[in-house]
Amino acid sequence: MSTGKINVTVENIFPLIKKFLYSDHEIFLRELISNATDATSKLKHLTSIGEAKVEYGNPIIEVKIDKENKTLHIIDQGIGMSAEEVEKYINQVAFSGAEEFLEKYKDSAKDTGIIGHFGLGFYSAFMVADKVEIITKSYKDTPAAHWVCDGSPEFTMTESSKTERGTEIILHIAEDSTEFLEENKISELLRKYNKFMPIPIKFGTRQEALPQPENAPEDYKTEYTEVDNIINNPTPAWTKQPSELSDADYKKFYNELYPMQFEEPLFHIHLNVDYPFNLTGILYFPKLSGDLNIQKDKIQLYQNQVFVTDNVEGIVPEFLTMLRGVIDSPDIPLNVSRSYLQADGNVKKISNYITRKVADKLKSLFNENREDFEQKWNDIKVVIEYGMLSEAKFYEKSADFVLYPTTDEKYYTLTELKEAIKDKQTDKDGKLVVIYASNKETQHSYIEEAKAKGYEVLLLDSPIVSHLIQKLEMDNESLTFVRVDADHVDNLIRKEDTKISKLTDEEQTKLKEVLETVIPATTFTIQTEALDSNSAPFMITQPEFMRRMKEMQSTGGGMFGMGNFPEMY
Numbered sequence: 001m002s003t004g005k006i007n008v009t010v011e012n013i014f015p016l017i018k019k020f021l022y023s024d025h026e027i028f029l030r031e032l033i034s035n036a037t038d039a040t041s042k043l044k045h046l047t048s049i050g051e052a053k054v055e056y057g058n059p060i061i062e063v064k065i066d067k068e069n070k071t072l073h074i075i076d077q078g079i080g081m082s083a084e085e086v087e088k089y090i091n092q093v094a095f096s097g098a099e100e101f102l103e104k105y106k107d108s109a110k111d112t113g114i115i116g117h118f119g120l121g122f123y124s125a126f127m128v129a130d131k132v133e134i135i136t137k138s139y140k141d142t143p144a145a146h147w148v149c150d151g152s153p154e155f156t157m158t159e160s161s162k163t164e165r166g167t168e169i170i171l172h173i174a175e176d177s178t179e180f181l182e183e184n185k186i187s188e189l190l191r192k193y194n195k196f197m198p199i200p201i202k203f204g205t206r207q208e209a210l211p212q213p214e215n216a217p218e219d220y221k222t223e224y225t226e227v228d229n230i231i232n233n234p235t236p237a238w239t240k241q242p243s244e245l246s247d248a249d250y251k252k253f254y255n256e257l258y259p260m261q262f263e264e265p266l267f268h269i270h271l272n273v274d275y276p277f278n279l280t281g282i283l284y285f286p287k288l289s290g291d292l293n294i295q296k297d298k299i300q301l302y303q304n305q306v307f308v309t310d311n312v313e314g315i316v317p318e319f320l321t322m323l324r325g326v327i328d329s330p331d332i333p334l335n336v337s338r339s340y341l342q343a344d345g346n347v348k349k350i351s352n353y354i355t356r357k358v359a360d361k362l363k364s365l366f367n368e369n370r371e372d373f374e375q376k377w378n379d380i381k382v383v384i385e386y387g388m389l390s391e392a393k394f395y396e397k398s399a400d401f402v403l404y405p406t407t408d409e410k411y412y413t414l415t416e417l418k419e420a421i422k423d424k425q426t427d428k429d430g431k432l433v434v435i436y437a438s439n440k441e442t443q444h445s446y447i448e449e450a451k452a453k454g455y456e457v458l459l460l461d462s463p464i465v466s467h468l469i470q471k472l473e474m475d476n477e478s479l480t481f482v483r484v485d486a487d488h489v490d491n492l493i494r495k496e497d498t499k500i501s502k503l504t505d506e507e508q509t510k511l512k513e514v515l516e517t518v519i520p521a522t523t524f525t526i527q528t529e530a531l532d533s534n535s536a537p538f539m540i541t542q543p544e545f546m547r548r549m550k551e552m553q554s555t556g557g558g559m560f561g562m563g564n565f566p567e568m569y
């Protein structure tokens, strides 16, 4: 037997890092701006604790394209680096200065929002550049350094004449990546990844109208001045306390998130927790109008105000992926597969927390203004019903606010409904019979008939309703649901004193005969007598269990598992 040590050298892992570190080349910009942001946040922290004796001022980060020289520049006014620090932080692949900083300033720095983590982000620059330069000067007044590397493990380091504090990264964009020299492309990336980063980011300039002087002449021509084009909002709503924000602020932020979305959200939920995990965010309930084919991937995930993804699958419970908004958490492990995510304890806690907050919010909306809640019901019921089926915790809490509307737009809670039908809608086993319609138009005559008999008819018309009914029946032994066109309803409502048909006996027999030639009497019941409403001379019904069986077959037969609604997404 022999043992040995696997020899890993920079020569063989460097190309791998460049090639496989990130599948998406465009994230290099996010990484470099994150580093510039970290450098600025670190300076802010060090000045605030008195360790850096310099003026913090109003630092910005600038992104600049130099088309002629085919370079892209990212310039910050942060802590900068001495030549030794470049050696230490840049030349040592996978050594994170961000992590070291957090370790060193443990307690005081935990809220600085430092982004870096793995000590690899910088090297993403080589995915789009064949040469990278760093020109940097530390706040500590050491000589400025100039580092140049062409993507091989060799680099050169010389002194630089840079006088201002901070770092400039220069990317010599490679031939196959010239799209990153286009203003539109960079604009798009900045909008996508950096829109809410905490340090102002300048990209070019723009014209701004000067205020009109007080006694301006009639023909006054507005004058313009050139100002920095700041592409981000460094203090987005979710970083603030709910008490600082008005309803209008929340709506404004919704428009900032979805500039192309003109419909206002129904309500919002502000998330804010720092133990046992860190998470902030704002979720919005959009108008869903029962349509399940709406686009998912509307919730954006951030880490310390850096956009990460709009695919929150595995992080947010599936039924809530229909919502919109942002979630910001440094505690979600992102460099792992989605299936691993679902097994991660922290992620499970986060998902449960979000579910609980949504349930709490719904409950408070219900309690505070029931009328308003009833009006919104149709737009939110899909999410709620889906949640009841897929999340046990949500189901438990939902009893406090779930509504069961009737075809006449009366809204019952389950408790109220039971109370309302307990004297008039029971079957031979003493069960409460909930009569419902799934389509107001096609079941119109049945609805009228049942109403004429004095029954409450619910309108349960969402696509997952048959699954929901099964669940409700399972959990409420005293309840049984029958659709308004089921023959069970007829059994229930046939009483001694029911009116007789408008037709004579002979007419009835004839009619039955005719109908039976077109409708299979084995699966349907044709009833010509004992109808109470004046509208229909006869009624065709079907046993409830028969219809359900067919429905189950057509929706895959399953019950509550998420996998049983393939037709929905």
Ligand code: ADP
Pocket: 031, 035, 036, 039, 076, 078, 079, 080, 081, 089, 090, 095, 096, 097, 098, 099, 115, 116, 117, 118, 119, 120, 121, 122, 123, 167
């Ligand atoms: P991470 O950000 O995860 O620590 P990076 O590879 O992105 O790893 O960066 C490595 C280190 O290089 C950083 O931690 C930081 O110490 C240093 N660094 C990178 N960019 C800058 C910058 N613009 N200003 C100052 N230091 C920087």
Ligand code: MG
Pocket: 031, 034, 035, 115, 116, 117, 119, 120, 121, 122
């Ligand atoms: Mg980094």
